Amino acid sequence: MLSALKRGFIKKGYTVDTACDGITASYLAETNVYDVIVLDLNLPKKDGLEVLEEIRSRNENQKVIILSARSSVSDKVLGLDTGANDYMSKPFDFLELEARIRSLARREYAQKDTTLSVQGIVINTKNKKITVNETVINFPPKEYAILEYLVKNCGKVVSSEELIDHVWKSDVDLFSVSVKVHISNIRKKLLKLCGKEVIKTVRGFGYMIEKE
Amino acid sequence: MLSALKRGFIKKGYTVDTACDGITASYLAETNVYDVIVLDLNLPKKDGLEVLEEIRSRNENQKVIILSARSSVSDKVLGLDTGANDYMSKPFDFLELEARIRSLARREYAQKDTTLSVQGIVINTKNKKITVNETVINFPPKEYAILEYLVKNCGKVVSSEELIDHVWKSDVDLFSVSVKVHISNIRKKLLKLCGKEVIKTVRGFGYMIEKE
DNA sequence: TTTATAAATTAACCTTATCTTAATCTTTGA
DNA sequence: TCAAAGATTAAGATAAGGTTAATTTATAAA
Numbered sequence: 367m368l369s370a371l372k373r374g375f376i377k378k379g380y381t382v383d384t385a386c387d388g389i390t391a392s393y394l395a396e397t398n399v400y401d402v403i404v405l406d407l408n409l410p411k412k413d414g415l416e417v418l419e420e421i422r423s424r425n426e427n428q429k430v431i432i433l434s435a436r437s438s439v440s441d442k443v444l445g446l447d448t449g450a451n452d453y454m455s456k457p458f459d460f461l462e463l464e465a466r467i468r469s470l471a472r473r474e475y476a477q478k479d480t481t482l483s484v485q486g487i488v489i490n491t492k493n494k495k496i497t498v499n500e501t502v503i504n505f506p507p508k509e510y511a512i513l514e515y516l517v518k519n520c521g522k523v524v525s526s527e528e529l530i531d532h533v534w535k536s537d538v539d540l541f542s543v544s545v546k547v548h549i550s551n552i553r554k555k556l557l558k559l560c561g562k563e564v565i566k567t568v569r570g571f572g573y574m575i576e577k578e
Numbered sequence: 579m580l581s582a583l584k585r586g587f588i589k590k591g592y593t594v595d596t597a598c599d600g601i602t603a604s605y606l607a608e609t610n611v612y613d614v615i616v617l618d619l620n621l622p623k624k625d626g627l628e629v630l631e632e633i634r635s636r637n638e639n640q641k642v643i644i645l646s647a648r649s650s651v652s653d654k655v656l657g658l659d660t661g662a663n664d665y666m667s668k669p670f671d672f673l674e675l676e677a678r679i680r681s682l683a684r685r686e687y688a689q690k691d692t693t694l695s696v697q698g699i700v701i702n703t704k705n706k707k708i709t710v711n712e713t714v715i716n717f718p719p720k721e722y723a724i725l726e727y728l729v730k731n732c733g734k735v736v737s738s739e740e741l742i743d744h745v746w747k748s749d750v751d752l753f754s755v756s757v758k759v760h761i762s763n764i765r766k767k768l769l770k771l772c773g774k775e776v777i778k779t780v781r782g783f784g785y786m787i788e789k790e
Numbered sequence: 791t792t793t794a795t796a797a798a799t800t801a802a803c804c805t806t807a808t809c810t811t812a813a814t815c816t817t818t819g820a
Numbered sequence: 821t822c823a824a825a826g827a828t829t830a831a832g833a834t835a836a837g838g839t840t841a842a843t844t845t846a847t848a849a850a
Contacts, residue, residue: 439671439673439674440673442674442677443673443674443676443677446677446678446680446681447677447680447681449681449684450681451681451682452664452678452681453678459651461651461652461655462651462654462655464655465654465655465658465659466658466665468658468659469658469659469661469662469663469664470663472661506796506797506798507797507798508797508798509797521704521705522704522705523704523705523706542836542837543799543800543801544798544799544800546836546837546838546839547798547799547800547838547839547840548798548799549837549838550837550838550839550840553838567836567837567838568705568706569718569719569807569808569836569837570718570719570720570722570807570808570836571706571719571722574705718807718808718809719808719809719836720808720809721808755810755811755812756809756810756811758826758827758828759809759810759811759827759828759829760809761826761827762826762827762828762829765827766828779825779826779827781817781818781819781825781826782825
């Protein structure tokens, strides 16, 4: 069934990783970023619910659909309460599974297509354009990514380390010096158009854009 | 069925609004903020899917579970693709519906709790702001960390060594003198706004903030 | 491929908030 | 009363963050 599902999803254009046992599943979930994880409960080596618990403890937002032969209400309730986002009992229909995956993934995708906005800054995440007071400014990639992350997390202090984690590729080893320079350059551009300091420094903690 | 569900959920401690037709449903969804909306597709006056589309266009993040007599795969796929987060076909089990609601609502709740508070001191761990009697004060990193630790452990005596362990990086070798100075500075600021000593000294043991 | 251009990073230097230390003063309990 | 624990103050040390300019790296055009 595993390979049949994989073939089916690849045909539909998805990128798929598979695991034959619980330990591999848990390892893959830890080391990769997935839109959705389809998790069979009946796994060798490590129980599916245990895998789910590990996934959930590591990442509150990971989307997980449980696939299980157990179809009783109590099994479903247990699965959902352990942290699954959805539960399908076998036998299931491929099209329904796909629709449920789409439904779970939609929100993440949808977010990418929307515009974010705060304090007069409007970010179109689709075409990567940033508008401030009707003026469209071109931000280079890193500056764009930093500003987008700050706007997405407005109202929260974001540390340099957090920025580096999210904006840079995971393999780079970078000093926060670079962040300072980028922040400085972003501020310069914003100040010209906003007339006020949008990015605040919270000394010792990081940077923040206030929520209105 | 509507009133039976309502009674059931209220008994479980949920707060529930109900609507008997599509127009009312759409209106309620527009004018209120709900953790989850359970939406029957077969509604008088306005079709459920139409209501769903309106909800979704207004709020990308609203959680919606469809409840429907139509149980074919194509109906489910249509419902989920229109923007539902989940789909249950009748007849359904109340406990399963509740578990699915919990599953959808879980994530929102998880994010909400970012403030600690005791004795009129409110600490927002997200933006690192400390509010005392409506006044926001800026605490430097060490002072902030010490106060946060004391508030987190209010009602318990915290020794200087414990503070050093938790507030300072593990590699520093520090005398407790520094803690004393920080405590003194924190007290000075709090006293100005509280009018009372919030941090008590327990001679020989450490410091404590009383639990109310 | 080479060249021109833009972008990212590093380095150097500056300012200043914050931290620590030491000296001194105050409180507490035997 | 008097040690010991704790509090306070102020001064020097430290580290966080900002800015500018130079260097390196990536990207696009010829």
